[in-house]
């Protein structure tokens with residue numbers, strides 16, 4: 001079986017053994033501490049990036065060589081782009097470790113590398129802060145996200161959907177921010193990653209205003225770009241390497257329900273409901289649910305949800321195997337977070353490798369299903385059935 005991440009990690013360990021004896025101010029660190037930042041790195045979050053570069057100097061604890069290599073690689077990628085220097089010789093261990101780390105980032109865009117650098121430093125700051133003194137909540141929040149609140153504490157990265165007034169409906173910006181957040185969480189020091197919603201809803205699914213923002217290229221262009229966005233979004237969940245937990249604090253609709261089939265644990269408040277009204281919207285299933293739901297709950301129950309839009313209570317979703325455990329709403333947060341904090345202390349590598357063993361053999365299939373579901377939806381979005389359903393939503397809203 002191809003355990004790609006495992007062999008990559010082994011290679012990393014080999015390099016790290018070679019540099020383990022380096023002092024904190026090793027050559028690995030030098031580029032990360034340089035204050036001069038090339039013009040090519042200029043962009044939206046340049047200020048955050050510069051500030052993160054400065055913050056690395058102020059860390060009280062040596063973050064260890066693995067993290068220093070990550071910082072080095074992200075810094076180089078953010079300022080110079082893809083690795084462009086010849087591979088150092090076999091016995092030049094330190095420079096080879098640095099080169100490997102940079103080269104492993106492939107063609108990661110500079111902007112993403114900057115953001116990941118900022119996120120990594122922010123995670124380091126909050127873990128070093130929490131080990132010395134308690135800081136206000138605002139300090140632990142990740143910068144750079146408008147629609148999410150992201151915090152890292154107790155080895156748990158929490159991604160909270162943060163549009164409570166709109167029931168955490170997912171705008172295109174939100175899909176993109178979630179992808180960035182997952183990318184950052186996959187690389188940070190957390191052991192598990194948690195999704196939840198702010199306010200009374202977990203999420204009301206796709207924000208239907210996504211249908212109203214039509215570009216000059218017309219609705220066809222919008223549908224085409226949206227299908228790519230959807231496919232990329234779901235791919236991030238399929239590929240996510242760490243245990244992924246949904247803390248479903250309230251009702252969940254549409255895509256926020258379907259992707260639960262790609263999560264490793266789903267904890268639900270007894271206030272939560274699970275609703276996929278695709279036919280009502282002239283649409284079809286996504287998030288790989290056309291495959292995961294029949295597999296989880298059997299075809300008969302999957303059909304009730306995905307074709308006929310039957311809304312499940314938390315108890316019903318538990319009985320069908322979509323939900324891991326249901327908690328009374330009054331004690332939901334306390335019970336769930338106590339449980340997750342205990343889980344997050346389990347050995348990180350063992351958990352990640354177990355996830356790979358459990359999930360890897362289906363990955364290729366899931367990617368193919370995701371591509372097919374997205375392709376079909378691209379056509380559906382242009383159908384009269386879908387347009388009429390979206391118009392109905394807005395005319396009902398206008399009458400209120």
Ligand SMILES: CCCCCCCCCCC/C=C/C(=O)SCCNC(=O)CCNC(=O)[C@H](O)C(C)(C)COP(=O)(O)OP(=O)(O)OC[C@H]1O[C@@H](n2cnc3c(N)ncnc32)[C@H](O)[C@@H]1OP(=O)(O)O
Pocket residue numbers: 165166167169170204205206207208209210211219222223226229230253254255256277278281286381397
């Ligand atoms: C050309 C192609 C472009 C497509 C782009 C697609 C990109 C990827 C798509 C992936 C496929 C995903 C599919 C799905 O998720 S299908 C499910 C879609 N969701 C819904 O149909 C839910 C719609 N909302 C509702 O039915 C109700 O709002 C709800 C039952 C959730 C709550 O009702 P309640 O009465 O309690 O609250 P309000 O309706 O007053 O809501 C408060 C405000 O929030 C707005 N809102 C809520 N949900 C949505 C939503 N999904 N889209 C847009 N707006 C939403 C609601 O309108 C209220 O706003 P105002 O205060 O301004 O009135």
